[in-house]
Amino acid sequence: MTFLLRRAAFYLVTLWAAITVNFLLPRLLPGDPVQAMITKLGGRLNSDAMASLYVLFGLDDDKSIWEQYVDYWGSLFRGDLGLSFTFFPTPVADVLAQSMPWTLGLVGVTTIIAFILGTLLGVYAGWKRGSWMDNLIPVTTFLSSIPYFWLGLIAISLFSVTWPLLPASGGYAPGLVPEFSGEFIGSMLEHAVLPGVTIIVSSVAGWILGMRNMMVTVTAEDYVLVARAKGLTQKRIMFAYAARNAVLPSISGFALSLGFIVGGALLVEMVFSYPGLGYVLFQGIGGKDYPLMQGVFLVITLAVLVANLLADIGYLLLDPRTRKEG
Amino acid sequence: MNFKTKLGLGILAFFTLIAVIGEWIAPYDPSAMSDDLLSPPSLSHWFGTTMTGQDIFSQVLVGTRGVMVVGLVCGVLATFLSILVGVTAGFLGGAADEALSMLSNVFLVIPALPLIIIVASMLPSADTVLIAAVISLTAWAWGARILRAQTMSLRRRDFVEAARASGERTWRIIVFEVLPNLLAVIGSGFVGTVIFAVMLQITLSFVGVISLSTWNWGTILFWAQSNQALGLGAWWWFVPAGLCIALLGTALALINFGIDEYANPRLRKVRA
Numbered sequence: 272m273t274f275l276l277r278r279a280a281f282y283l284v285t286l287w288a289a290i291t292v293n294f295l296l297p298r299l300l301p302g303d304p305v306q307a308m309i310t311k312l313g314g315r316l317n318s319d320a321m322a323s324l325y326v327l328f329g330l331d332d333d334k335s336i337w338e339q340y341v342d343y344w345g346s347l348f349r350g351d352l353g354l355s356f357t358f359f360p361t362p363v364a365d366v367l368a369q370s371m372p373w374t375l376g377l378v379g380v381t382t383i384i385a386f387i388l389g390t391l392l393g394v395y396a397g398w399k400r401g402s403w404m405d406n407l408i409p410v411t412t413f414l415s416s417i418p419y420f421w422l423g424l425i426a427i428s429l430f431s432v433t434w435p436l437l438p439a440s441g442g443y444a445p446g447l448v449p450e451f452s453g454e455f456i457g458s459m460l461e462h463a464v465l466p467g468v469t470i471i472v473s474s475v476a477g478w479i480l481g482m483r484n485m486m487v488t489v490t491a492e493d494y495v496l497v498a499r500a501k502g503l504t505q506k507r508i509m510f511a512y513a514a515r516n517a518v519l520p521s522i523s524g525f526a527l528s529l530g531f532i533v534g535g536a537l538l539v540e541m542v543f544s545y546p547g548l549g550y551v552l553f554q555g556i557g558g559k560d561y562p563l564m565q566g567v568f569l570v571i572t573l574a575v576l577v578a579n580l581l582a583d584i585g586y587l588l589l590d591p592r593t594r595k596e597g
Numbered sequence: 598m599n600f601k602t603k604l605g606l607g608i609l610a611f612f613t614l615i616a617v618i619g620e621w622i623a624p625y626d627p628s629a630m631s632d633d634l635l636s637p638p639s640l641s642h643w644f645g646t647t648m649t650g651q652d653i654f655s656q657v658l659v660g661t662r663g664v665m666v667v668g669l670v671c672g673v674l675a676t677f678l679s680i681l682v683g684v685t686a687g688f689l690g691g692a693a694d695e696a697l698s699m700l701s702n703v704f705l706v707i708p709a710l711p712l713i714i715i716v717a718s719m720l721p722s723a724d725t726v727l728i729a730a731v732i733s734l735t736a737w738a739w740g741a742r743i744l745r746a747q748t749m750s751l752r753r754r755d756f757v758e759a760a761r762a763s764g765e766r767t768w769r770i771i772v773f774e775v776l777p778n779l780l781a782v783i784g785s786g787f788v789g790t791v792i793f794a795v796m797l798q799i800t801l802s803f804v805g806v807i808s809l810s811t812w813n814w815g816t817i818l819f820w821a822q823s824n825q826a827l828g829l830g831a832w833w834w835f836v837p838a839g840l841c842i843a844l845l846g847t848a849l850a851l852i853n854f855g856i857d858e859y860a861n862p863r864l865r866k867v868r869a
Contacts, residue, residue, distance in 0.1 A: 285703045292712070300719045409601070409851075416846025418796055420803055421818065421839035428827050428835075439827075488861070527705050527739075534710030538800060542822075552711060556718055556806055564718070568711040575708055 274593045278583045282576045289572040293565050294343050298329040298336070305561050306330055308356050320354045327353045327562060352569075353562035357554050363566040366551060371570060373442055374547035377463055378536040379578075381470040382529070388471070389478025390521055394514045396479060397486020408480065415476030419535035423469045423542035430465060437465050440544035466543045470536050481524060485517035492516075519590055526582040530575050537571075602855030608848035612841075615658060616665035623655035627812050638833050645833035648824045656817050657837050663813035664795055664845070667729045671794030674733035676787045679740030684779070686741070687748025688771055698745060704738035713797065717806040728807055732794050740786030747782050751775055781860040788853045792846055799842055814838040 297305065305328040309316060316324075324330070326342045334342070346352075352363035396404040414422075431439035443449065444458040489495065490513050498508045540549030548567050555563035587593050625631075631650035638645045644653040686697035716731055751757060752775075760770045776783075801807045802815025805823075809816050817838040821827075826834040 281699070281702065282706075284699065285706050288703050289707050292707075296715060296719065300716070301721055408854075409847075412850045412854075413843060413847045416792075416850060417839065417843040418799060418803075420800065421835070421842065424818075424822070424827060424835050425839070428830075428832055432827060432830060484857075484861075527702075527742075530706055530708035531710075533708050537710060538804070541804065552714065553804060556714060556804055559718065561715070561719070564711070564715050568708075568715060571708050571711055575706060579706060 274587060275583065278580065282580060286573065286576055289569065290344075290347065293569060294329075294340060296565075297327075297561065298339075308559065308561075312356070312359070315360070316354070320360070323351050324353050324562065327565075347569075352566040355555075355563045355566075356560040357558040357563060363562045366563060367548070367566050367570050370547050370551045371574075373545060374536070374540065374549065375574065377466060377540070377545065377547060378470070378533060381467045381536070382474065382532055384467075385471045385474045386478055386521075386525060389475040390482045390518060392475075393479040393482025393521075394486055394509065394517070397483040397490065397517070398509050398513065400483075400487055400490075408483070411476035411479050414472055415474070417473060418538070419469065419473045420538040420542045422473050423466065423539050426465050426469050427542070438462050439465070442546040462545075466539045466545050469539050469543075470532075473535065474532055477528070478521065482517060482521050485520055486513060489513045489517040515589065519586065522582055522586050522589065526579040529578055529582075533571060533575055598855065599858070601851045605848040605851030605855065608844055609852065612661060612845055612848070613665060615661045617662075619658035619661045623652075623658040625652035625655040627651060627656040627659045635829065635831055637831075644837045645831070647820060647834060648826075648831075653817065653834060653837060656812050657814065657841060660812040660814050660817060660838070661841070663725055663811055664798065664842075667725060667732070667798045667813075668791040668795045670726065670729040671733045671736055672787050672791040674730065675736040675790045675794070676740060676783060678733065678737035679744055679786060679790075680776075680779075680783060682737065683741035683744030684748050684771060684775065687745040688752055688767075688775060690749070690752070694745070698742075701738040701741040701745075704735060705742065709735040710797070710800065713801065714804065714806055717801055725811060728798060728801065729794070732797050736790050736793050736797075740783075740790060743782055743786060744779060747779055748775060751778055781856055785853050785856040785860070788849050788856070792849045795842070795845065814842055 305324060309321065309324060309330075323346060326339070326346050329339055350364050352367070355361055355363045355366050358366050392407070396407055427439045430436050438444070438461060442459060442462050443455060444462075447455050447458055449455060495508060495512055498512045503512075537547075537549030537552060539545070540547045541553040544550055548571060552564060552567045554560070555567065628651060631646065631652075633642060633646045633650050635648050635650075636642060636646050642652050642654060644657060646652055647656075682697050682701055686694045686701075713731060713735060717728060720727065720731075757770060757774050760774050765774075798807070799813065799815035799818070802809070802813055803818045803822065805819055807815075809819065815838075818835055821831070821834040821838075824834075826832075
């Protein structure tokens with residue numbers, strides 16, 4: 272349990288750091304872009320909305336920085352992230368609540384598929400070192416060197432423009448209403464194919480390579496030799512002896528590289544106009560919508576931290592050493 | 598040095614050369630408009646032209662410098678930071694290690710892209726060097742983590758103990774005894790950081806948060822995307838810049854494999 276408690280404490284510190292950075296950024300950087308937006312919107316903002324933007328972006332200069340910080344936390348606990356300028360006058364929290372499920376679905380599913388697929392291929396490539404599988408490495412390196420968003424552009428140009436097989440943008444066919452029906456779910460899946468495959472293709476290479484190199488290292492260990500000497504089946508040695516040990520760094524790497532992968536996935540959403548957080552962020556950039564951008568940052572950080580905690584639990588199940596008390 | 602590493606170094610040298618001479622050998626002014634609107638690749642325009650008749654080949658040539666400069670500046674800055682944090686943490690141990698490791702893990706876990714997008718769009722003037730500095734601040738943590746682990750394994754070796762026993766100062770032990778043994782790790786960290794920085798800069802240009810007044814490969818893609826190049830079937834507008842990014846990334850990754858194989862002989866190719 273100590274292990275999980277330590278990790279949980281670390282995630283709380285990280286969350287605190289992210290929130291504090293979010294608090295400090297608009298106050299430290301020169302210029303007052305939010306003030307400019309408020310002036311531009313003029314009378315269309317009611318006094319409540321104005322007050323919450325003042326608290327979030329430090330425009331009430333007569334208060335000390337500590338008072339501002341306390342007020343800021345107060346706003347966050349009430350779930351008040353200000354009003355979005357782009358989707359005026361919808362509160363940022365509502366915009367996020369609407370787009371969050373799309374991102375969780377797309378990025379969550381594709382990341383897990385990429386991880387499992389990449390790890391399995393890596394196990395095999397490491398086990399069969401020196402065979403044709405080694406040629407897989409340069410190919411996947413090239414694929415992982417391609418920026419996610421560019422691969423998305425190519426996918427659209429090939430499979431939506433040249434051969435119009437799949438839809439190029441959106442999360443479901445226009446005209447449909449989000450509901451639990453066969454037609455809607457079918458359309459949703461059809462729209463998720465191109466962005467999903469894009470994310471999988473560009474993120475799978477990292478897992479293959481990491482896993483292969485660990486497999487190569489682990490296969491030279493004495494306990495694998497002993498397992499061979501005992502005459503165990505190849506399959507059993509490969510998975511229960513070598514892979515089980517080799518996968519540990521991959522899982523701790525999974526947790527740490529998640530922030531990076533999510534960044535790439537957000538870009539894929541931008542390219543495909545997929546109705547998730549990435550596309551919302553993209554629209555926010557265009558409209559200089561700071562409340563929205565900061566809200567997206569906070570929600571994504573929170574999601575990454577929760578995913579990290581889940582990865583830790585997985586690690587705990589695989590590695591008995593972490594379960595030891597003391 | 599094997600073939601893969603040589604190939605990587607060769608491609609890198611090629612792009613470095615283009616970064617230096619690109620501006621002189623570019624056949625046109627990259628921003629100049631002409632009457633050849635949206636024409637596919639031809640003899641006079643090798644990579645075709647944009648919607649306003651700009652020559653894409655010249656844009657790619659001129660844009661190479663921005664990409665390489667950001668990669669280099671970030672690589673140097675972030676590697677410096679990662680040595681500072683990682684080696685100090687690994688060598689000192691104890692509370693200093695706990696605090697520094699915590700710091701680098703926090704930086705690793707927080708998603709960098711949305712954070713940098715916010716910072717870059719809040720900066721009043723986002724010029725190349727400033728962006729490079731901001732990217733470095735988020736890019737050092739991975740290297741620091743690896744360097745810390747390596748330093749910890751070196752800390753108790755005999756030659757370090759001997760230096761300590763002969764009364765060497767701590768900073769001298771770190772610089773002259775420990776650092777030379779970390780060169781391979783530092784090198785591969787540097788290359789990894791350059792890949793990260795180049796990708797991030799191109800991404801930032803593509804989403805349109807960095808100033809579009811200087812050319813880089815991301816800017817080309819930004820204009821292609823905002824002018825609906827995909828819908829118009831103008832594949833030549835976004836293919837060359839993307840291929841350049843992928844080639845540069847592959848070259849750097851190949852160099853990194855070379856360093857890894859040098860440091861860990863088990864990874865070298867065996868005859869099956």
